[in-house]
Amino acid sequence: MSRSNQLVAQLLTQSPNDVAIHSTHELARRCKLHASSLVRFAQSLGFTGFKDLQRLFRERLTKPAPGFETRARQLQTEISETGTDARKLLAELVSQDAAALDRLLGDVTDRQLDQAVELLARAETIYLLGQLRSAPIVELMRYMLTMVRRRVILLDPAGGLSTHMARLIGPGDVLVAVSFRYYATEVVNVTEEAIGRGVPVIAITDSDLSPLTRNASVLFTVPEQEAAFKRSLAAPICLAQAIVLALAAHLSGSGDKVPPIPIVTQSF
Structure with missing residues (x-):
């Protein structure tokens, strides 16, 4: 990456919450860059502009992390799909672990x-x-x-x-x-x-x-x-x-x- 793109990427990965709530000009000021540098960075990733990229960070911030009850329901769904056979559950876990x-x-x-x-x-x-x-x-x-x-x-x-x-x-x-x-x-x-x-x-x-x-x-x-x-x-x-x-x-x-x-x- 160019130096300006490195600065923008560093901002995105290290301060995602700030990216979600601050204006393009404020974020550019923090990077000591012109706002157009943020726009070009977003366009290089296929977005129409920086606000389009920023929308992903806002969605992440407003979407709560699923709690224990949500994950417990997910387990019930997975069991209903794979059945209660312990051997099959073991095989699925081993397969997932091998991939990880x-x-x-x-x-x-x-x-x-x-x-x-x-x-x-x-x-x-x-x-x-x-x-x-x-x-x-x-x-x-x-x-x-x-x-x-x-x-x-x-x-x-x-x-x-x-x-x-x-x-x-x-x-x-x-x-x-x-x-x-x-x-x-x-x-x-x-x-x-x-x-x-x-x-x-x-x-x-x-x-x-x-x-x-x-x-x-x-x-x-x-x-x-x-x-x-x-x-x-x-x-x-x-x-x-x-x-x-x-x-x-x-x-x-x-x-x-x-x-x-x-x-x-x-x-x-």
């Missing part, structure tokens, strides 16, 4: 992995943050990072202390934030505050329009079905494992001693 993993392999770049590994290797302490259905991902990362002797802290929401614990994160640390639509409010708030204090953030989320994408040092997007009840964690968990394994390989190659996972024996 294959897509993940094509989407993640060497540069993203290298940047994430470099941040994790340099960090004095690795902080992990994920709630709701993202919690299993950061729990696994805590286990694996502990096994390769990294100093790691899980920002556990128990007791309401995660926000206060997050204020201990310094610029020499790194925050790994994981959240998918319907983004946990505390995860978004903690991530934005950390970025504001200069903390490097590795974000794992589902879309370039996720609130976690704004100014993240490294961004991994793992798309998923928006309204489906059975949204799998296979792809993001695989990605989390790959990041930690790549870190272990990096530390081993750099001469840092990575102790093997201890074997626990018990006599009876």
Whole structure:
């Protein structure tokens, strides 16, 4: 892209809500461009003008995310279509997961992995943050990072202390934030505050329009079905494992001693 198009694209992906509510001239002012640059950008994508493109962002803002009841009804619809045979349900899930993993392999770049590994290797302490259905991902990362002797802290929401614990994160640390639509409010708030204090953030989320994408040092997007009840964690968990394994390989190659996972024996 040209420099002007890069600036417009950055605005669209990092501030989608602002794009929905502000005028073309105000958005152009933020990009330090003429309004015609925004119009040409939209036309290059096949829109008649910038307002035509802007309409998509307004629809996204006014359309509420489907809640649990909506997804539960979706599950009932899916069951009525596929039946109640457990084997068929398993086969469908495996098929969806295989497609998601294959897509993940094509989407993640060497540069993203290298940047994430470099941040994790340099960090004095690795902080992990994920709630709701993202919690299993950061729990696994805590286990694996502990096994390769990294100093790691899980920002556990128990007791309401995660926000206060997050204020201990310094610029020499790194925050790994994981959240998918319907983004946990505390995860978004903690991530934005950390970025504001200069903390490097590795974000794992589902879309370039996720609130976690704004100014993240490294961004991994793992798309998923928006309204489906059975949204799998296979792809993001695989990605989390790959990041930690790549870190272990990096530390081993750099001469840092990575102790093997201890074997626990018990006599009876």
